[in-house]
Amino acid sequence: MPLVDMPVPELEAYTGSSPRPADFDAYWARALQELDEQDLCPEFRPSSFSCPGAECFDLYFTGVGGSRVHAKFLKPAQLSGKAPAVLQFHGYSGSAGDWSDKLSYVLAGFCVAALDCRGQGGLSEDRTAYRGPTKEGLIIRGLDDPDPDKLHFRNVFLDTAALSRIVMALPYVDERKVGAMGGSQGGGLTLACAALVPELNRLAPYYPFLSDYRRVWDMDLDIRAYAELRDFFRHHDPRHEREDAVFAKLGYIDVSNLAPRIRGKVLMATGLMDEVCPPSTQYAAYNRITSEKTHILYPDFGHEGLPDFADITFRFMLEMKEE
Numbered sequence: 001m002p003l004v005d006m007p008v009p010e011l012e013a014y015t016g017s018s019p020r021p022a023d024f025d026a027y028w029a030r031a032l033q034e035l036d037e038q039d040l041c042p043e044f045r046p047s048s049f050s051c052p053g054a055e056c057f058d059l060y061f062t063g064v065g066g067s068r069v070h071a072k073f074l075k076p077a078q079l080s081g082k083a084p085a086v087l088q089f090h091g092y093s094g095s096a097g098d099w100s101d102k103l104s105y106v107l108a109g110f111c112v113a114a115l116d117c118r119g120q121g122g123l124s125e126d127r128t129a130y131r132g133p134t135k136e137g138l139i140i141r142g143l144d145d146p147d148p149d150k151l152h153f154r155n156v157f158l159d160t161a162a163l164s165r166i167v168m169a170l171p172y173v174d175e176r177k178v179g180a181m182g183g184s185q186g187g188g189l190t191l192a193c194a195a196l197v198p199e200l201n202r203l204a205p206y207y208p209f210l211s212d213y214r215r216v217w218d219m220d221l222d223i224r225a226y227a228e229l230r231d232f233f234r235h236h237d238p239r240h241e242r243e244d245a246v247f248a249k250l251g252y253i254d255v256s257n258l259a260p261r262i263r264g265k266v267l268m269a270t271g272l273m274d275e276v277c278p279p280s281t282q283y284a285a286y287n288r289i290t291s292e293k294t295h296i297l298y299p300d301f302g303h304e305g306l307p308d309f310a311d312i313t314f315r316f317m318l319e320m321k322e323e
Contacts (some may be wrong), residue, residue, distance in 0.1 A: 003272070004272070004274070004275050004278065004279070004302075005219070005278050005279045005280045006279070006280055008272070008297070012283070012287070014280050014283050014284060014287060015284060015287045015288055016211075016215065016254075016281075016285075016287075016288070017212060017214045017215050017218065017284075018212045018213050018215065018247060018254050018256065019214070019244075019247060019248045019251045020254075020257045021248055021249075021251045021252055027148065027149075027252050028196070028252075028258075030149070031149070031154060031157075031158055034158070035064060035158050035161060038062065038063070038064050040063075040162055040165070041061060041062045043059070043060045043061070044057040044059055044073060045057060045058045047072070047099070049099040051100070051103060052077075053077050053078075053107065054076065055074065055075050055076075055077050056072070056074050056099055057072075057073045057074070057075075058070060058071075058072065058073075058123075059072070059113065059166070061163070061166060063118065063155060063159045063162055064155050064162075065126075065127055065128045066127050067118050067125050067126050067127045067128065067155070068124070068125050069115070069118055069125075069159050069163075070096075070122055070123035070124045071114055071115045071116060072096045072097075072112075072113070072114045072116075073114075073167075074099070074102050074103070074105075074106050074111065074112045075106065076106055076110075076111070079172050082172055082173060083109055083110060083111050083173055084109070084111070084173075084174055084177035084178065084179070084317070084320055084321045085110055085111040085112070085167050085168075085170075085173050085177070085178045085179070086111075086112055086181060086317055087114075087115070087160070087164055087180040087181070087190075087193065088102070088112065088115070088180075088181055089117075089160065089180065089181070089182030089185070089186035089187075089190055089193070090114070090115070090117065090120075090122075090182065090185065091183060091184040091186055092120070092138075092184060092185040092225055093120050094122075094185075095116050095121040095122030096116045097114065102114060105314075108314075108321070109321065110317070110321070111170070111172075115159065115160060115163050115189075117156050117159070117189075118156060118159060119141075119152065119156075120138075126155075128150065128152070130142045130145055130150055131144060131145040131146070131150070132144025132145050132236075133235065133236055135228075135235070136227075136228055136231060137227070137228025137231065137232075138152045138156075138228075139152075139153065139210070139213075139226070139228055139229065139250070139253075140228050140229070140231075140232045142154075143232065143246065143250070148249055148252055151249070151252060151253050153210065153253040154252065156189070157189070157192040157196060157258075160180075160189050160193035160196070161193060161196040161197050163193075164180070164193055165197070168199070176199075176201065177201055177320050177321060177323070178199075178200055178201055179200065179203065179204065179264075179316075179317050179320055180193050180194060180202075180203050180204070181203070181204040182205060182206075183206040183207060184207055184208070184209045184225070184277060184303065185209045185210065185225075186205070187205030187206050187207055187208030187268075188205070188208040188209040188210035188211060188255045190204070190205040190208070191203065191205055191208055191211075191255040191258065191259055191285055192210070192255050192258055194261075194262045194263075194264050195258035195260075195261040195262050196258070198261060198262065198263040198264070199263075199264075200263075200264045201264050202266075202316060202317060202319075202320045203262065203265070203266045204267045204268070204313040204316055204317070205266070205268050206268065206270070206306060206309055207269065207270055207271060207276075207277050208255060208277065208282055208285055209277050210254065210255050211254060211281045211284055212254065212281035212285070213226070213229065213247060213250045213254060214250075215280055215281050215284065216229070216277075217229060217247070219278055219280075221275055221276075221278055224275075224276045225276050225277060225303075232246070255285050256281070256284040256285040256288055257288075259285045259286070259289045262289050262291055264291060265291060265293070265320075266286075266289055266292070266293040266294070267293075267294050267296070267312070267313065267316045268282070268286055268293065268294070268295050269295075269306050269309045269312075270283070270286075270298070271297075271300075271301035271302045271304065271306060272297060272298065272299045273300060273301055273302040274302045275302060276303035277303060296309065296312065
């Protein structure tokens, strides 16, 4: 089989090469305290989209920094008892997507909440003031700010936690049966959310982004999803005098460093020909997860649709409902 990365036995032993800051736990404790103190002010507005058997809402809440964040929220029109729920996270630069592609879960009795990441293609806003470059990318946003709390993805990670808190607090949701899913950036956010809200029951990330930045750099694959890293160095540190400091700072928003905090059951999928989010970067996160987990491999696939994985994920979430 052709390889773009390590052989599978080496992948199964690989735990990453990016640094973990010494104050990593204190950093995220401080971030979660900020979220605790934030009045989320959730507001559910009936959507213009309608469908028999489903109630659809535009959900708005106030995230850290005062940004008003949007998510699509759907619930079964008829509920008997508390329902399970799934959180959905989208790919980089995208949005929560169409209403109709969430209806299979509603039909199965789930509530669904799909986040629009701040600063990307959906309806969420980003009011955070950053020092430093903002050219073509959100990984680098806040990277040159002296305050590491200004890293853009710190706030996005906290938005995922805020959404999960809102959903889990709804009187008709069973807070013990809430799962999360997503691919690429959505896969990374699934892992980040589960790390910050370890009460999440099940996680189904596929080819997660935002993991093991140093490995991407060392493989010279910072050309698509991670291209902003190359641009950052070319424009702002052309002699790489700050390289170690840059990757150390990125360690705060590296999901492989957050992965040990996950407690939910994990189902992950990886295409071994992935040159966008290399397999080793995905394994760096997966191998640090200590909870129950399953890894499905697609030897001939890259960063693309993975046959049957949506159906496998659906059955995985149904099992949570039936527990």
